Amino acid sequence: MAGHSQFKNIMHRKGKQDAVRSKLFSKLAREITVSAKLGLPDPNMNPRLRAAILAARAENMPKDNIERAIKKAAGGDGENYEEIRYEGYGPGGAALIVEAMTDNRNRTASDVRSYFGKAGGNLAETGAVAFMFDRVGLIEFDAGVASADAMLEAAVDAGADDVLSSEDGHEVYCEQGALAEVSKVLEGHFGEPRKSKLIWKPQTPVAVDDETAEKLMRLMETLEDHDDVQNVYGNFEFSDAFLAKLADS
DSSP states (O other), X not given: OOHHHHHHHHHHHHHHHHTOOHHHHHHHHHHHHHHHHHSOSOTTTOHHHHHXXXXXXXXXXXXXXXXXXXXXXXXXXXXXXXXXEEEEEOGGGOEEEEEEEESOHHHHHHHHXXXXXXXXXXXXXXXXXXXXXXXXXXXXXXXXXXXXXXXXXXXXXXXOSEEEEETTEEEEEEEGGGHHHHHHHHHHHHOSOSEEEEEEEESSOEEOOHHHHHHHHHHHHHHHHSTTEEEEEEOEEOOHHHHHHHHHO
């Protein structure tokens, strides 16, 4: 598994241990509201909304919060959020894509640019690094729902392109246009996935030394802590020794 994916899983677990929920729930609710506003409020008819609800459930977000976020979309009195993608280079020249949802484009752009600069990187124009990534669908299941072989067989039959299985779970990748269908088929086999969403998958992960990894980790944490930032993707790969140290810290 790529170092970036392992980093995300490690930090995800640490976030749970620290019980830092308020900011996460706010971001999840924002995605639910925007998804419901852009399509139908019925998750069975709106794949993006269904994915947002799955993500919320995976984080144990209360049902009332989810329903409130959906109703907010129909109210017409909520904030109008704009979806923006930022691209840039972090420490060591690592490529980063930042997805944000903001009601103030200037504020968010200024903050993200500042974070990159302080980390020794720089924000670039849209399209500057996106060509190093593929826009694909990702469906995740817990490791215990199936063996690696069973997941691979079912995923291929469903139309997926690749499967990565580890102790952290199963990651199923497919073309972006096939996400809803592949997710539906696999759910019929293994139950509700813990995640089903479109992501930016690096084409060729770049190995970085531990000093650069420390800087990238700090930049990633700073970006993800921002209220307007929904997702951060990178093309870097950490060493096994650094990941082990990170997991134990």
